Amino acid sequence: AQSVTQLDSQVPVFEEAPVELRCNYSSSVSVYLFWYVQYPNQGLQLLLKYLSGSTLVKGINGFEAEFNKSQTSFHLRKPSVHISDTAEYFCAVSLSGGYNKLIFGAGTRLAVHP
Amino acid sequence: SAVISQKPSRDICQRGTSLTIQCQVDSQVTMMFWYRQQPGQSLTLIATANQGSEATYESGFVIDKFPISRPNLTFSTLTVSNMSPEDSSIYLCSVGGSGRATYEQYFGPGTRLTVT
Numbered sequence: 651a652q653s654v655t656q657l658d659s660q661v662p663v664f665e666e667a668p669v670e671l672r673c674n675y676s677s678s679v680s681v682y683l684f685w686y687v688q689y690p691n692q693g694l695q696l697l698l699k700y701l702s703g704s705t706l707v708k709g710i711n712g713f714e715a716e717f718n719k720s721q722t723s724f725h726l727r728k729p730s731v732h733i734s735d736t737a738e739y740f741c742a743v744s745l746s747g748g749y750n751k752l753i754f755g756a757g758t759r760l761a762v763h764p
Numbered sequence: 765s766a767v768i769s770q771k772p773s774r775d776i777c778q779r780g781t782s783l784t785i786q787c788q789v790d791s792q793v794t795m796m797f798w799y800r801q802q803p804g805q806s807l808t809l810i811a812t813a814n815q816g817s818e819a820t821y822e823s824g825f826v827i828d829k830f831p832i833s834r835p836n837l838t839f840s841t842l843t844v845s846n847m848s849p850e851d852s853s854i855y856l857c858s859v860g861g862s863g864r865a866t867y868e869q870y871f872g873p874g875t876r877l878t879v880t
Contacts (some may be wrong), residue, residue, distance in 0.1 A: 696870065
């Protein structure tokens with residue numbers, strides 16, 4: 651079975667500062683990895699995904715993530731955050747090879763302060 | 765990416781009643797999923813709905829409580845039956861497989877359900 655651990659439930663940061671949201675996963679088989687963002691009272695929006703190939707993936711809104719197989723991590727980073735990045739961020743994993751169910755982490759609330 | 769709509773966007777229901785949530789996609793998709801997000805929590809998969817076959821339910825979810833229909837490749841419904849306050853959640857549908865094999869899922873805006 652797969653599982654996802656998001657190490658920080660809340661991350662406060664000042665505007666224009668860099669941020670890293672941490673995600674570790676557990677799986678005995680090959681997986682796909684995703685980061686989603688949920689703005690207040692909205693559905694989930696896909697930020698980026700890792701399927702295979704280059705371990706550094708770039709997504710929307712200036713976010714990027716690095717897949718580290720040895721550490722089973724998929725941390726999300728942004729070099730300079732904006733107030734508008736304030737939201738809940740979810741890391742998710744699915745079995746590779748098809749459209750399989752997503753298993754989500756508990757989420758990290760990013761709060762960007764002026 | 766697919767454009768997904770859900771109806772209703774929110775509802776307040778009495779305990780013991782049932783609510784049917786609709787999920788409509790603007791393109792044909794092979795996979796549709798229904799998730800639940802309890803207040804302040806993450807998302808949990810309820811079931812996978814494939815066209816032409818019975819839905820596949822996750823552990824802890826049963827068809828009698830959450831019957832699902834998938835009559836075609838662009839539409840699905842989830843019914844929350846005999847509701848109790850514990851069913852108060854956001855219910856989201858997601859879709860995948862609308863063309864190129866991107867393996868990503870797109871989510872609808874969700875249905876916010878409150879049971880009193």
